[in-house]
Amino acid sequence: MMLEKNGVHIAAISYDSQEILAAFAQKHSIRYPLLSDKGSETIRKFGIFNFNMAPDLRAYGVPHPVEYLVSADGTVVNKYFVPNYQHRVTGSAVTLREFGTVATSAAMVTLESGALAVQIALPSAKVFAGHEVSFFADFALEPGWHIYGNGVPEGYTATSITFESPNVVGQKLELPAAEMLDIPGVGETLPVYSGSFRGIGTLLLKHPLPEGPLLLQGRLACQQCSDTVCEPPETMSFELALTSQPFVISEQDKKLTEKPKASF
Helix, strand or coil: HHHHHHHCCCCEECCCHHHHHHHHHHHHHCCCEECCCHHHHHHHCCCCCCCCCCCCCCCCCCCCCCEEECCCCCCCEEEEEECCCCEEEEEHHHHHHHHHCCCCEEEEEEECCCCCEEEEEEEEEEECCCEEEEEEEEEEECCCCCEEECCCCCCCCEEEEEEECCEEEEEEECCCCCEEEEEEEEEEEEEECEEEEEEEEEEHHHHHCCCCCEEEEEEEECEEEECCCEEEEEEEEEEEEEEEEECCCCHHHHHHHHCCCCCC
């Protein structure tokens, strides 16, 4: 497991009793610790108690969904909030952002045009419906060339990556801070990227998703320029091949969701 290879161990905290958690772990073959937070004391200390639940509801005491990365001395290193309980931040997303680790099964594509080469990848080719997965884009430009960052005036194209798949319901790309460059040929100072750099983004996958092969379509938009030449804006399309994994459910739950066979 990618998290454990980086020295990270998983534990889940719930307001449920030890008996309920033990039964749940056995039912779903969960091998990491499920910790019972009696009275939601720890949940309250973290400030994530969900007060939208009325005291008379079964779910009273539940926290807002969040994943914490905590160091050995108890310091919260990072936190990953998600919209609801159908969504989760993947272990591969955490290891990419925190350690730069990528699985050997990464879904990857390389785009090349002119002075630019870009490798776009998801750190793991296996995904689940509702997961918030990370992707990265490694850019490499030949010496003397640059592409533009956000904040360029009209007439220039800022660098962007957009996923257009209907299976993606939310997305974001974070690029490093652009360098402000004086360009004598146009008499302007503009935000640019040059050399090699990495951008990291997130994709929120639709829930539910059909199991099996999954293609995510996307496009990279940019504009390559040098001190003497400014190429027209370009858009490069790409696809990433993934596999949508099934959720682990018990045989009893399967029977409850199966449609009854017609009788004649």
